[in-house]
Amino acid sequence: MLGFTTKAATAPATTTATGWAAELVQTATLDLIEQLVGKSIYPILRDIGGRFTFGRNGVVSLPSRSSGTSVAGSFVGQSAPIPVRQAAFSSTPLTPKKMAVITTLTREIAEHSTPDIEQVLRQAIQDDTSVAIDTVLMDAGAATTVRPAGLHNGVTPVTAATGGDFTALVKDLKALVAALITSSAGNIRQPVWILNPVQVLSISLTQNGGGDFPFAADLNNGTLLSYPIAASATVPLGTVALVDAADFFTATGDEPRFDVRDQATLHMEDTSPQPIAVAGTPSAVSAPVRSMFQTDRSR
Template identity: 60%
Template structure:
């Protein structure tokens, strides 16, 4: 276009430039200088240490400095010389500097992480494989599994060993999980490697959890677990005696106001101890063979109910009586505790009167130091509390009883408690000591004296000879018996933490 307008070549070169290969047009007759060297700074990329690696290195340096300080302090005595003191200060200074550096790196990491957007979810078209979530097993159920296996083995007249019955009912592909096997071996006292139950680790912890779970299995029907869960719970282990120290109420070690220049009183408290030794609690439940043979799907529930009914009655009967401790049994809660007279007249006034009397007796005897008070009563009396009306026709305690509380204190209900008898106990002072896993045995050939209160020997020589009655032969009647034996003891750490009444009129 420029050439069609008759524009000169020099003008075209000036406006549009010229190819480098054609040279440079010299204008003005002067010589051209050389091109200046490009000295502009260029951005270079250097490899830097990742932040996470710098944090790890800083942590290692900090640990090394602390180790040096520990070693140094171990070599100096209680009165270090000047050189040792200087070294200690120098190491402390280095540790402080290194700690600040590490904190700065961690803060930088947190701030950088906050600026990184969340990764978007990746959606794949591949189908998700079907899987069934593993069923969670209550620790107490492991004990029940062992009992079911033992009973089924007896019911089959030995055709199946307890282990075979366990695998058949609770195994998969001919195997059982380690948890089921461990508790089974502990409960049935079968041969096992010592490391599974006597050394620390998951197995011993599982056995302990199963034992506690077994006691919690009795919770709906027994007073003992309700008190034990709120008090001090120990295990005999390999100890034959456990002594728990306690402080007597007198003499007091309270401070006193002292005049200027007068001597300050010196007081010394008195301490004692409560000693516990293992006591054997045992109970036997009998069943006909037909019950197990025709209740195979529900055999676990059958054993659960048998344990709940028989064991709770056996323990609570002793726990709630007024008998002193002996070499055979623990003391009952009512032993040595004076009964609080019940309020006469019935109705709302009598209920409030008994409430005030029991709470007042416990507060007075414990000097107001209540930590975990609980009510213990028969379900019939708990129902009576909820249905008691005040003068206005309202049921002021109904909502509390429905939530198993009464005046803010938890309520433990058990049919073993005599109707009309109510306890108020500071459960924080209740001590429960158990001897590990309960032992269960199944027999189909024993001869038993069918007595639940004062069982006797089957026969005793004398003048005349005596024979216990009634007696049942398990072999003759085609029956089985499940026996449970466990070491347990209980008691109160201090006096004045139990109040009780009887023959309530509401």
């Protein structure tokens, strides 16, 4: 009997070689990596400004003095007539506005997901909604029955000084402070800067003629010209705003509320959702429509 041995080139088992050990590699799903969502400016202004509660009321009226009138006293002589003056008041009505969103998940993913899909979606809704609130807050849209007015509504932007140097920066800051003083008839109480973190860095690195960084120490303390800063990546680049937070009012109950239901019928549309059906000639039925109960989903 003749014995012999054959030899051939072989490869070691690796985690990537299909058919040779790759199938043995297990997958572990760790906690979700936190999304890098910019800090919202809304809670900063809310905490500095005024807060009220609607309670059972559908409208809250905020009274204010009209700046064109005065009931100031005057020096008068003895036995001389005292001036009689009349004050004028106005009011700003505030009505509740609602933000809402629906997302769906199957029962299977809810029971077996790691991390828990419901908690992941709740956090994602809060993160994305904070960005959506800031987007509306910083625009120039007027108030409607659906949304509040943006901070830039009815505001004439201050033209930036040319040059981009320290002198131009000082001119811009002075112009913004002057504009706020003028619009409030000289009565500013809780001024707050609103700007992008890029602008915070740019201001802190701006040198004067002597090579110093005059604003760096102030910015490190979270202020600019002693006014607090609300910095967020949700603020458009190049935008620097100065608002009086004492005139920024919010209502208690602005915390998010989550409802979970497994019996609902939804028009699966993310831009222009419509009623499920509208009577007419002919009647209109939205599509696509899904039954959460029939498809064993929850929303």
